[in-house]
Amino acid sequence: MADQTAEQGTAEGRVPDYDPQAVEAKWQQRWVDLGTYEVDNDDPRPPYYVLSMYPYPSGAAHMGHVRNYTFGDLIVRYRTMRGNAVLSPMGFDSFGLPAENAAIKSGIHPRIHTDERIEELTSSIVRLGAVYDWRRKLTSHQPDYIRFTQWIFLRFLEHGLAYKQKAAVNWCPGCQTVLANEQVLADGTCERSGDVVEARDLEQWFFKITDYAQQLLDDLELVDWPERVVTMQRNWIGRSEGAEFSMPVVDADGNSHPSEAEVHVYTTRPDTSFGMTYAVLAPEHELARVAATDEQRAEVDAFIEQARNTSEMDRLSSEGALAKRGVFTGAYVHNPFTNQPVPLYLADYVLLSYGTGAIMAVPGEDQRDWDFAEVHGLPIIRTVQPPDDWEGKAYTGDGPVINSPAPGATFESLDLNGMEIDDAKARAIEWLETWGLGQSRVNYRLRDWLLSRQRFWGCPIPIVYCPDHGAVPVPDDELPVIAPDDVEFKPTGESPLNHHHGFLNTTCPECGGPAVRETDTMDTFVDSSWYFLRFTDPTNEDRPFDAAAVAHWLPVDQYIGGVEHAILHLMYARFFTKALADLGVAPNELREPFRRLFTQGMIRLGGEKMSKSKGNLVAPEEILDNEGADALRLGQLFVGPPADDVDWEGVGIQGAYRFIGRLWRLAHPASDVVPEAVGDDALVIERETHRLIARVSDEMERWSYNTSVAAFMEFTNLLYKQGRTDFAVDALLKLLAPMAPHVTAELWELRHGAGAHIHEQAWPEHDPSMLTVDSVTMVVQVKGKVRDRIEVDPGIGEDDAVEIALASERVQEYLDGEPRKVIAKPPNLVNIVP
C-alpha cells in the first residue's frame, strides 16, 4: 500500500497522496513544541476565554466529544488568528459513580481506573487536533483541587450557605445514594440508573442556593444564551407571586381549637378567597395530627401512613380526579374573608415542600380543587365570571370578580365584585395586611441543593463529629481531607469510608478529644461548579484562584456543551460564581460565569440516541485511523447546523475526505492538476476570493459552519474549472485553517517554506470594492412566475430595468397589451402584472 503511494507520487504531474496519519501526528507535536496555544495571564493581546464543558473521563472519545471539541477548537484557532490571547484549557470531571462501580466489580481502585480513562480520552482529544494549554490541566480528584473544593465548602459553611438538616430526601436504591431534586426525573426515577427513587429521612448537607433564587432569575438578563435554556432555568426557579395568610383552626361552629393552632396558607390567587370552600394540609404537615378530631383520628393516622409509604412515582401515576386522595380531619379553619368555617382536609396533592405546605382550596378556579371537591362532595363557588359559552369546570381565565362577597352575605368585610383579577389580587392583599392576617409573598420552586452522597469516589466533606462539639469544620491547614486507598468496595448503602477505621477515627479540632469524620462525599456537580475559575490560576497554592486572574479572563466568552446541562450544571455554576463573588473570593463584579453559551445538538444513529448502553456507537478512533482528524472534523461540521441533532448516517466522512484530497492536489506547490488562472479568469477568481472571505467571516460569527464547508467546496470546484492563483489558494487555506488545521498547516508550510505557520497568520480581510460585479442576472416575472432571466448592469435604473424586461420576447408572449402594474426592484427583479 505504502509502496503504491510512493510510486504514484513520482508519476508525471502528480504529487504524493495526502497522508493524514503522518501529517496530523507531525502538526499535533508541532503545536505542543511551539506552545502555540499556551497563553499567560499577562499576555498583552485582548483576552478571550473559550471553554468546552470538561468531560467525565469515560475512555476514548465518542462522537459527542468530537462534536463538542471540534466547535471549541475551531473557535480557539479562529480567535487566535483574529488576534486574541485565547484561553483554552481542558480538564476532567473525574469523580463519579462509574469509576466506583467499576471498582466494586473489578477491585481496581477508582483512581487507577480513572487515570487510565483520562489517558485514553486525552489521546483521542489530541488526535482530533484540538489544542489546549495543557499546562492548565486539572482533574477533580487531584489533591490540590480537592483541597480547594473543601476550602470553598468551609467558606460557604461559615457564611450560612452550607448547612446540615434532616430531611426527606430522594434515595436511589440502584446508585445506593441520595440524589438532588435535579437528578430525579419527572416520573420519579433516577436520571442515572432509572431506578424508582424512594423517600428517606436522613441528615444531609445542603447548599443554600435558594438565597440566590431571585438573582439567579434576574441575572439571566445578563447572558447571551439560547432562549430555551434561559426558559428552562426560569421554569426551574419557578417564581410565583401571591399572598400568605393565617387561619385559626376551629370547630364546625367556629369555636377556637384548644391548641390555638393557625394554618398558614400560600396562594397565588388571593382574589378568589371568597370561593374557598375547604382548606388542605400536606399529609406530613405538623398540624395534621394536632388538628384531627378524635372521631377522625384513626382515619387521619391511616392516611398519613399511607401517604408516607406511597412513592413519588405512584403519587404521580395516579393522576386524575378520583385519585385526589385525601381525608377530612374533622377540624375546620376560619375563612376571614367570609367569616365562615370551612372544613380542613389532608390530601397528598399538597406538598409540604412548596409554599407553606397548606392551601386554601378554591374549586371554582382551580381544576385540582374542583376534582377533589367533586369526589368529597364539597361546595363549589365561582368567584370569576366565566364567558357565556364556558363549558369547562374550573375557570382560570380573566373576567370580572363575582360572589365576593356572595349576594346577601351578612359579613361584608371586603368587596371585590366587579373588579378585574389583578386589581382584586392587590385589594385582597391590602386587606389582609390592614387586618394583620397576612401579606404578599413571593415563592420559588427552587429548593436547596442536597450535596451529600453516600459514596466513596467523590470529594470528602471536611467535617468532624465530636461528642462534645458536634459538627466541627476541619481547619484550613489540614486540608485536603483525602480518602485512603486501602478500602473495600461494597455496595452497602454507606460509604466504604464508614468501615475504614484509620480514616473514620480522628480527633476533634476544637478539643483534641476522640471524634469521627464525616464519611459522605460531595455531589460531583460541586466539582464542576468552579473548575472554570481554577483554570485561570491553576497552580495557586494559597487560594482556589487569584481574583485578579479571574477578573482578567471571566466571564467565559464562549461556553460550549450539551443541552442536557441546561439546568443542573449551569444553575449550580452560576450560584457558585455569585456566592464566591459575594464572599470576596471571586471579583465582586463577576455576576455571571458564562457570557455566551452554545448548546450543541445530540448525535443519533438510526433515530436513537447514541450511547454505550444501546450499543450503537460509531468509534471516532476508527475514522482517525483511516480518513483522519480533518475529515472527521469537516464531516461533522458539514452535516448540519451545530445546534441541531444529527443522525450519524447523515455524516459524510467520505465526502469530506474526498474534498481534502481535492484541496491537496489543488494547493500543493508541486501539483499541476489545476493550472494557473490567467486573464479574465484570474480577475473573476480574485473577486470570488474576496466574496469567499466576506462570506466565511460572516458565517464564523453566526456559527453557520455547515454552509462554510459548502462554500469551501464550491470555491475549490471553481478553481478546478477556472484555474488557481496564489492569492486564492492562500486565502482558502487560511479560512479553512480553524476547521481543518492539519492539512492546511502542511500545505501552508509546503507553499511558504519550513517554519511558516498558518495558524499564526492573521485572518484574511476582504476588500469591499472587490465585491462589485460587472453584471447581474435580473429575473423577469409575469404575475410572480419566472419567465426570463436577463444579464443587466448592476447599477441599472428602474425605468431601464422595466424597459428591458418588457422588451423580452419571452415576456411578450404572456402580455396582452399594456401591463396593469409593474413592480421593479432593480437590478434583481421585475414583476409584471398583465
Add this chain to the structure above:
RNA sequence: GCCCGGGUGGCGGAACUGGCAUACGCGAUGGACUCAAAAUUCAUUGGCCGCAAGGCCAUGCGGGUUCGAAUCCCGCCCCGGGCACCA
C-alpha cells in the same frame, strides 16, 4: 394539558431582511482512465407531460395577506425536546 423547536428531492441539508426553491455533499445512473478493480475524473439526477422548444405541479395539510410566500397571519396534522399535582 402548557411552553419551545422542527416538517423542503432517495438521504443530510441550503435559501441572512417575502423576490431565480432544491446551493453543497451523500447515494444512484452512465462515460473516460485501467487487463481488471480501487482511486481519480467528466456528465446526468424533484415529479409529470412533451421528439423538442417548452409547459404544468411540488417546501406536512387547509385557508388568508401580497404583484410575489418555504419565509408573514389564521386553523389543523405529524415528529422531537422541556415542564407538569408548585397552590
